Amino acid sequence: MARxxxxxxxxxxxxxxxxxxxxxxxxxETGFRTGSDGALVPRNIISRFACTYNGEVVFSAxxxxxxxxxxxxxxxxxxxxxxxxxxxxxxxxxxxxVQTAAITVE
Numbered sequence: 857m858a859r860x861x862x863x864x865x866x867x868x869x870x871x872x873x874x875x876x877x878x879x880x881x882x883x884x885e886t887g888f889r890t891g892s893d894g895a896l897v898p899r900n901i902i903s904r905f906a907c908t909y910n911g912e913v914v915f916s917a918x919x920x921x922x923x924x925x926x927x928x929x930x931x932x933x934x935x936x937x938x939x940x941x942x943x944x945x946x947x948x949x950x951x952x953x954v955q956t957a958a959i960t961v962e
Contacts, residue, residue, distance in 0.1 A: 858882055862943060864957040868935035874959070876907065876915075877930045880945050884925040904946040905929055910939035935961045 858881035868874050880902060887899025901923060906916040914933040938961045946952045 858953075860943065860945065860953060860955045862955055862957050864941055864959055866958070867960045867962060870935060870937075870961050872935045873932050874935050875930065875932050876941065877928070878905075878907075878943055879926060879928045880905075880953070881926050882945075882947065884923065884927070886921045888921075898948075900948045902927060902945050902947050904944075906944050907931070907933075908942045909933060910937065914941075935959060937961050 860881070861879040863877040865874050882902050883900070884902065885897050885900045887896060889897050891897050899921065901921055902919050904916070904918055905927075907914055915931045917929065919927065938959065941957045941959060942954060943956070944952055944954045
């Protein structure tokens with residue numbers, strides 16, 4: 857895939873609601889566009905996004921062709937303990953990109 861940008865606060869107080877923002881660079885072919893040869897370009901979109909916090913899923917989404925190229929996803933979670941957030945994006949070709957971010961809870 858391509859480059860992912862993740863914005864997670866490095867520190868939070870226990871019980872705080874923290875906002876997490878992600879941006880994935882991806883061409884997002886809808887499958888409706890024709891190439892220079894007149895044939896349809898095969899669909900290839902990010903079809904699944906998931907985020908785990910210390911192994912527990914805190915957010916997941918199934919994406920469809922109406923999603924824009926370079927999808928921006930923002931969500932919140934409660935800071936319960938220090939640990940790692942793992943983000944994964946999977947496209948129609950089966951390629952998965954995984955990124956991690958650490959958060960310290962005081």
